Amino acid sequence: MTDPNDGRWRRLMVLLEPMHEQAVATARRLSRSQADGDDLYHEALLQAFERIHFLRDESRFRSWFYAVLFNRHRDRSRRSFWRRFLPWEAAFPDGDPAITASEDAEDRVTRAGRASRALATLPPEQREAIVLFEIEGWSIEEIAASQTVTLSAVKSRLARGRERLRRWYERLEALASHAGAPRASDPPLERERRDELSPWAPAPATGKERSDV
């Protein structure tokens, strides 16, 4: 039996095709983990499907879809379960991935995990602004258009977001100095445990020592 919604799904798929990968990556960067980001993206897809018939000008699909994505992101951010991850102490149990002096000791996965945690402490609008400007390379004008705010509001969000990140990293360094942060010379168990804390760590290969990615 033909799904009566096939036409809508096909239309959405055609419009999404040029920007799908970038949009998935953006969803992941706004979220706390890859799985969370993929879930956010699917929610945005579903909402876009339900509202695609309201889209009159397909040349505006990109900005329209990102608006849907950001709305879903803010709704998810304000749910009560999300707030349990915000307390800084809960994000860093024993053996936290502190900043070390040697960059060689830090692999990309651990750094990405730390960035996710830092961004998770920001209000959703500031998080969006930081991700879009610092990671995605959007201009302030593009961000203002997508968030439907003024340029000065975007600049304010960026400034406040950076200030919060600065304080977060300062606290992290202070904790590392106080507790004695794990180093690259740590026993493998400590490094594995640290990697487990990163939501960007790929699944370890069975029977093999996990290698840096």
Place this chain on the structure above:
Amino acid sequence: MSDLERDSSARRGRSPWDEDLDALRETSARDLPTLGNSMSRTRSRSIAATHWKEHLMSVVESPKGRPWIVTAGIATLIALVALVVPISYERTTGHDVSLVLGDLRDVASAAGIAQEMKSALGSEQVSVSSTVSTHGSNVTLQGFVPARSGMNAAARAQALAKELNARGFTASATTTPRRERVSGSVYAYARDLSIRVETEGKTAAQIEDEIRQQLAAAGVTNTTVSVTDEGKARQVMIKAENHGQPGEDVPRDLTVELTKNGAAMPAGDGTRVEMRRMKTPDGTTLTAIVTSKVRTATVTVPHVDQMSDAALADRVRSILRDAGLDLDVQVTDGHLQIQDMK
């Protein structure tokens, strides 16, 4: 990012989080799902959302030895029926407009006025009837404006009467909603409630009356409507309560559109706030869509029933400020008021 902005970033120097953000950029772009895979998973999610209803029906059919399931199942069945079974209800399908021309000396002019009325209201036809007295003829022109036209029939009729009076006629217009019993799903019923009110040339009291009448015609009677003029500003406050029934997953949305000369009010004309309080067993969530000039912000605050007035006001003020909106926020006994700074 503009060159100026990138230069500024470079001049600031690398921040401690720049390397981490670079790493996040890189890792988040790995192992991306294909578009086909994403669409497939989303479609499955969409189908699963409707299948739960069928699953509940099957639970109700096998209650032997499990009386508690019977009770829960029956309650669920009732809710399910209310949600998916078509129901009949009354809906306003349009408005009958009656234009009375009193003491009309030149009855032949009624034909021309009928044409004007047909054009102004977009009616397919206008019927004309007349009664004769010693003073002249009273001519009644009647037309119908369907709801789907989106036209504010009452406003158009009043405007036409006003113009005719200015031209020396004695004209008065009345508008009566035509209600019919139709069948539709609950979902369609929930989406039907949308009213438009023309504001041009009307006093605050007239606008208030019209809003109240349209809401009443649409079956929404538990309302508080207030339209007040404060200097050059006009404040419109509409409060309508709707208590959803268990099992409803589509709350009845009320959309009130204020127009000026038939067009939606331009964004520059003050602050508009659409507010909804959703009460569930988990608590009350307040959602407000605030539009001030060209900026719009959505404010969502959960568990407002557990917050003090000051805390709620601070929270709303903070969210609006983050969105670039500097507005006057007051909360009194839990009632939130957002308006332009005085």
